[in-house]
Amino acid sequence: MQKLTHFFESLLFGFRKTVIGIFAVATVALLFMATQLKLDAGFEKNIPLQHEYMQNYLKHRADFDGANNVLVSVCDTSGNIFNQYFFDTLKNVHDDVFFINGVERSLVVSLFSPATRFTEIVEGGFAGGPVIPADFNSSNPDALLKVAQNIEKAGIVGNQVSSDYSCAMVKAQLLSTDPETGEDLNMLQIGNQLETELRDKYENDRVTLHIIGFSKMIADVANGAKDVLTFFAIAIAITTIMVFIFSKSIMLTVLPIVCSLVAVIWQLGLLTLFGFGLDPMSILVPFLVFAIGVSHGVQMINAVGNKVVEGLSSLAASKLAFASLLVPGGIALLSDTVGFLTLLVIDIGIIKELAITASMGVAVIILTNLFLLPVLMSFVSFNDAYHARAKRKVANPTNWSAFAKCCDKPKAIIIVSVTAILFVLGAMQANTLKIGDLHPGAPALHEDSRYNQDTFLITDKYEITVDYISILVEAYPEACTSFSVMNAIDEFQWRMTSIEGVQSAVSLPHIAKKINAGYNEGNPKWNILPRNEAVLVQSIARIPSSTGLLNGDCSVMPVILFMTDHKAETISRVVDAVKEYRQLYAAEGLTFALASGPVGVMAATNEAVAASQNPMLVYVFGAVIILCLMSFKSLRATLSVVLPLYVVSVLAQALMTFLQIGLTVSTLPVIALGVGIGVDYGIYILSTMMRKLDEGADVHDAYLTALQERGSAVLFTGITLAIGVSTWVFSSLKFQMDMGILLTFMFIVNMLGAVLVLPALARLLWWNRKGTNKQQGDLKDAS
Amino acid sequence: MKFSYLSLLFSLIATPAVIAAQESSIASHLANKSLLLDIINIDTDRFMAVGERGHVLSGSSLDNTYQHIIPTKSTLTALTQLDNGLWAVGHDLTILHSPDMGETWLVQFQDISSEKPFLDVLFFTESHGIAVGAYGAFYRTRDGGVTWQKELNASLLHPDDQAYLDEIRELDGEEFYLEELASILPHFNRVTFANGILYMVGETGMIAQSQDQGMTWQRIEIDYDGSFFAIADTPKGLIVGGLRGNTFMQTPNGWQTITLCEEASVNSFTVLDSNTILALQNNGYYTSIDISNMDQDITCKNNTVSSIQSSEKTSILNAIRFNDQVISVSASGLSSFNNNKK
Known part of the structure; x- marks a missing residue:
């Protein structure tokens, strides 16, 4: 180690100007590269692609790509959509969404899509047509009245038209690749397009636009993330002032x-x-x-x-x-x-x-x-x-003797005992740590953000929710003509509907029953699955695969469960119920595979996050332990560094439960980051202490020396880092705020751990160390 | 057991009820929110409702219902009571009986291969009852449901169809005649028994009456050939209702058209008092019909007919008077409103 240090020392200081030159050239070159850096957001990056659920999702994505969609709710500020201005605007919005590059054009649904039809039962059978007729003239009040009647007949209130008739929806699904370039679809671009080419263009005092979907959300996150430059500037300013005061x-x-x-x-x-x-x-x-x-x-x-x-x-x-x-x-x-x-x-x-x-x-x-x-x-x-x-x-000189008292035996015992109690309490609290998002709306954004407000408006005004999970029922081609398959799906759906957290559900048999009643003069007594195959075929023949309820040959038929929320416990309750009930109905050639839909993705992510939590901690601490053992060659030294770190990471988890921060993709890494950074303090302090201990000093003196050499730097660093990250609390992004709080906590408390608990622990570990000369010391630690 | 030789009535001893290996109905706290198709008062302070998936519920209030687990999952369409005996009928030609006010249930009859439903059930005495349904299904028991006999009754057909069938009988023989008769009979949607007369309504404008508990029938002519789903005996005469809200009342001058406010099918009538009939319609309409003065037009236009729509807007199948309330069954389960408000 010494040799290596010497080698570097002579290399660096022998050719100082060359070294600076090389760094300067590299910096200029990399600065140029850095200016080329692109913000890059992909839907699939956020999901655990290897997870069983996501494998199923990907397998059927061509047929049921329900997880990445865009909902645009156009609302009339007067509270009534039946006027010329609104319908003209809705038509323009529909057309503009249709022409956004990356939108699956066959699946753009609104009042203006030809697929939006009504049917009614008359004495001779069915009568029907498009909700908005081909000769629709928005300036004619009678035409608007006709559309109003058709909307009622089509049964799309609450779905395509808000329950209070103040808004209408344009729904679109996004492809995963750009049809023009064949590359991954640029979500940020689409999200920004939705803002500039729809909202900016059409929103005014008569009409408002409410847009939700992953692309919009991530674009909003990206725009919020640009604030980070401000925070960066503030942090640099604060840090500079602090460093000047220090130096x-x-x-x-x-x-x-x-x-x-x-x-x-x-x-x-x-x-x-x-x-x-x-x-x-x-x-x-x-x-x-x-x-x-x-x-x-x-x-x-x-x-x-x-x-x-x-x-x-x-x-x-x-x-x-x-x-x-x-x-x-x-x-x-x-x-x-x-x-x-x-x-x-x-x-x-x-x-x-x-x-x-x-x-x-x-x-x-x-x-x-x-x-x-x-x-x-x-x-x-x-x-x-x-x-x-x-x-x-x-x-x-700074009076460090107060800190050094941590190494007095009684005080050390008290400190370690208090730490132990905190650890136990923290661990108990940390046990209640929730996985996943705990709040409605997009968790990355604040509740009062435009995106989340739009989400709340849509879920409030319509009878739809963005929180749904699809169970992909896999059977064989033409399975929808089999009564036993359809009946199994129907009963499975019914059982799932009873699970707390499931608001409603829909599936192919669910619709087929309604259509069967329709064929029987709309008599609800016929709301059943026909046992007769020919009659069953009649009931499903009119259901297109664009409903997302079946694929082309009806070998796959999802059961879509609409949920009350996407809290982790709700999701896991529903997922557990699926696993339980599917055993009742699975058969040869009939499987109930989890999962698609936004909540399906969350379920997989939650499971992946939960499964990663412990391995991640094991690896992080494993790495820290091995490096400490290597550098200090002392088990006791390693324990002195690692134990406080571990206590702090448990306390951070406890803090998350108090602040109602769930363990998610964005908060999971925080503990690893916190441990990684927190270990610095301990290593700096202990490296001096170990030198002194090796020289035969007692723990108190070793620690005092360490404080004199490095203490002010450690305190300074902890405070500076904490002040820097604490400014994130003002971020427009919720996850940044959460990370800010957690990192501030970890920086401060890890620092306290290094200057208070570490020496106390060391005192207890080097229990018999009294003397000031080498002979009395115990030099050879187990390592 | 008496058989009238002159009647065009044929009895076939039904095959003993083949009870397929069906599991019992599924207990669910949402059963009272599921599609329920019929409701009756079974006691002064208790009602019972039946519906999809073999749901049978009884209760003393909307908040206090109990689901009876029964040995079938077939959708039940109608329910009747005579003293302590309850009978529920439904799809797969299911007839279910409880001898003890709902404590225990057994399947008296079921024919899954029939692929058709019973739509109504009625008992004249503890032993004598009928169950009617789709495609001319008509079954009778005279032993309290232990055995059920299928009956085919040509007198229920339209006169033109009867003439056609008579011709077939002469030319092609008895067997082919029976086959043709079975296929030509309409859906029997609803029966009611009033003043010793049995009435039945069904498909293609069918209204029929029988003086002999359904052994022989006479068709009552009406100028409408859509389906009727509802019939009730009111203090002012018979009222029938059906597809798209078509409603008529029988008066000494013939059928009088009642114009409802909404073109939604009438599923049932409930007589609220001597002057007020409640029509239960699809799309969630409760329609009150004032029959106090039959000399005037009964129409939505002069407010003798008025509708309110339930918040769920789901089809309402039937309703009962229950204390001060009206309790109804619909595609979204049980609901109630205060009768005094109506």
């Missing part, structure tokens, strides 16, 4: 900030270089990289500054700081990197991307802040004013 030198302030920004530039440039885009959901990562960079930079300027005050030249001080910090800093950053890489085990595209983005960012900090920064520092000339300020500080 009392403009140069020592500018250098770590610049090096951290260089790290961000490198990270963004490398992302483009490797062909990745930046997802709106991981837009916070560059911010984290900057924060981590500053925290390591501060350790570096602190070390250099201390040596300069002791009288060394800039170059000698930088060399010394580099040599003393390369190992702990390197280990800390390496454990961050490995910690983030463990997120790769989670089979959700967006988390994998986060893992790559974050670990890449942290890895480059090793280069920018452990290598470049000390080289730059070696050129700084410290003026007299700095020396004078620093001397005053030395004359009045």
Whole structure:
């Protein structure tokens, strides 16, 4: 290890100007790459594609791509749609949606689509036609009256027309690939198109447009994510001021900030270089990289500054700081990197991307802040004013003895006991941590966002919900003509309807029964599945596959369950019931496969997240433990670092339950990030302590030395990082706010853990360590 | 057992009820919200309703209902009571009986292969009853339901059809005649027994009466050939209703047209008091018909007919007076409104 440090030291400081030149060239090149970085959002990145449910979803996606749709509700502000202006607008909206590139044109449904028909029963049989006749003239009040009657007859109130007749809906489904280019469909572009080409164009004081669907949601998230630049600027400003207060030198302030920004530039440039885009959901990562960079930079300027005050030249001080910090800093950053890489085990595209983005960012900090920064520092000339300020500080050293009392035996016992109690209480609370989204609407956005308000308006005004799950009933070709198959589906649906959380349900047999009653003069006594095959065929012949209730040869017939909400417990209750009841009805050639629909996706995501939670923690802590063991070669030291970290991550989970934050794709990585960053404090403190302990000092003195060397930097870093991320609370994105709260908590409490619990634990672990000389010490730890 | 030789009545000893291996009905807390097709008062303070999936419910209020688990899942379309005996009929030609006010149920008759439903049931005495249904289904028991006999009655046909059948009988023989008769008979939608006369309405404008409990029938002519689903005896005479809200009242001067407010089929009538009839219609219409003065037009236009629509807008099948309330069954289950408001 020492040799390696020496090698790097002579390499770096032997060719200082060359090193800076190389970094400068690389930075300019990567800055150029970074400007090419694209925001990139895909529907499939957010779902666990390997999950059983999603495999079923993908298998049948060509027939039932119900999960990625767009609903545009056009509302008349007067509360009544039957006027010329409204119908003209609705027609324009329908046509514009139809022509959006990426919309499945055969499935655009509104009053103006030819498929929207009514039927009525008359003495001679059925009569019917399109709801809006071919010769419709919106300026004719009689024509509007006719349409009003047809709407009632077609039974589309609550579905295509709001229950209070104040709104009408245009529904569309999106393809997964762009039909013009063959590439993945650009969701952000479609979402923005919906805003600029529909809402901006048609919304005025007479008509409002309410648009929901994944593409719109993710575009809104992306637009909200642009605020992140503001937060970035605020964080840089706050951090700069803090660093200046800490370092009392403009140069020592500018250098770590610049090096951290260089790290961000490198990270963004490398992302483009490797062909990745930046997802709106991981837009916070560059911010984290900057924060981590500053925290390591501060350790570096602190070390250099201390040596300069002791009288060394800039170059000698930088060399010394580099040599003393390369190992702990390197280990800390390496454990961050490995910690983030463990997120790769989670089979959700967006988390994998986060893992790559974050670990890449942290890895480059090793280069920018452990290598470049000390080289730059070696050129700084410290003026007299700095020396004078620093001397005053030395004359009045920060009084760390209060902190060091953590190492007094009784106090250590108290601290560890309190920690243990907190851990037990936290663990009990953390057990109630909910998986999934706990609130209605799109969880990434605030409840009062336009998107969520539109969601609430649509679910309120229509008898539809965006929360539905499809059970894909797989049978054999022409299975819909079999009474026993249809009856099994019908009974399965009925049993599922009784499950708490299922509001209503629809399936092919459900509709076939109604049509059978229709063929029998609309008499509800005939609302049954005909046993006679010819009669059954008659009942389903009129149901097109565009209803989403059957595929072309009716070998697959989904049962669509509309749910009261998408809370995780509701979803798992319904999914469990499906698994129970399908055993009653599954037969040779008849399976009930989970799942499609937005809630089907959530069910898979929730299960994947729940299944990932423990492995992720195991891997993150495993990585941290192995790296600590390697660097400290001491089990006791490792325990001193890892135990407080673990307690804090349990407490973070407990905090999530108090704040009603569910464990989701966006909050799952937070604990890994928090552990990755939190470990830095412990490693910096303990590396000094271990040096002292190895020299034979007792725990108290070792800790006091560690505090004098690194304490102020640790405290400073924790506070600075926390202030930076706490500004996210003001983000227009809900998930950013949640992440902000959780990361603030983890940064602060991990820091407290490192300065209070770590030394107390160390005191207990080195129980018999009394003396101040080598002989009494126990040097050989089990490791 | 007496058989009138002159009547065009044929009895066939029915095959003993073949009860297929069907499971019992499914218990569900949503049964009272499911499609219910008939309701009756079974006690001064208890009602009973039947409907889809073999749902049988009894209760003393809407909030207090109990689902009876019965040995079939067939959809039940009608229910009747005589003393302590209850009979429910439905699809798959199912006849279900409870001898003890709903405590226990057994299937008295069922023919799944028939692919047709019974649509109404009526008992004259504890032992003598009839069940009627689609495609001319007419079954009679004289032993309280232990055995049921199928009957085919040509006198229920339109006179033109009767003449055609008589011709067939002469030319092609008895067997082919019976086959043709069975296929030509209309759906029998509803029976009612008033003042010793049995009335039955059905498809193609069929209204018929029988003085001998259905052994022989006389058709009552009317100038409408759509389906009738409802018939009731009112203090002012018979009222019939059917497809698209067509409603008529029998007066000494013949059938008087009653013009309802909505063109939705009438499924049942409930006599609320001597002057008020409630028509239960598809699309959730409760329609009140004032028959106090039959000399005037009974029409929506002069407010002698008025409708309200239920919030669910689902088809209403039947209703009963229950204390101060009217309790109805519909495609969305049980509901009630206060009778005084009507």
